[in-house]
Amino acid sequence: MNRTIAITTLGAALAFSGVAGAEEFEIRMLNRGDAGAMVFEPDHVKAQPGDTIRFVAADKGHNAETIKGMIPDGVEPFKGDLNHDLTVTLTSEGVYGIKCAPHYAMGMVALIEVGAPVNLDEAKAVKQPCKAKSVFAELFGQVVAAR
DSSP: OHHHHHHHHHHHHHHHHTSTTOOEEEEEEEEEETTEEEEEESSEEEEOTTEEEEEEOOSSSOOOEEOTTOSOTTOOOOBOOTTSOEEEEEOSOEEEEEEOGGGTTTTOEEEEEESSOTTHHHHHTSOOOHHHHHHHHHHHHHHHHHO
8 A cells, every 4th residue: 555655656746847748859960861961850849848859970970069158048058979879858948059060050050949938039149150040040930930
């Protein structure tokens, strides 16, 4: 009887903490994808706080890292190593700008939207190099359309 109560209590605690319903999203780092060369696929993910994002090094020469000024306040930036998968759990609401450092100027960027896009204006204000600017303009348009 006590064991049943303990298991029920643990299940309820997990459900209320958000862990039980957490999802995992996979973003592949590719030399070529549906949108062209040097891409994250998908390049826009809508997640909830507590969800996990797994960046998969499907092709060599890529990494995933946050872009300065494009993460919610109080969130620690992350940076994956070249040619390695990276898994992060995002707990704060907002938008997260992601780049592949070697291919940033070529537009290899992604946008992760976690819950409400509370830092959208700040993220939009970050200056982007070359093709990253047009890719982010399209990605931000998807966030605004979903508001």
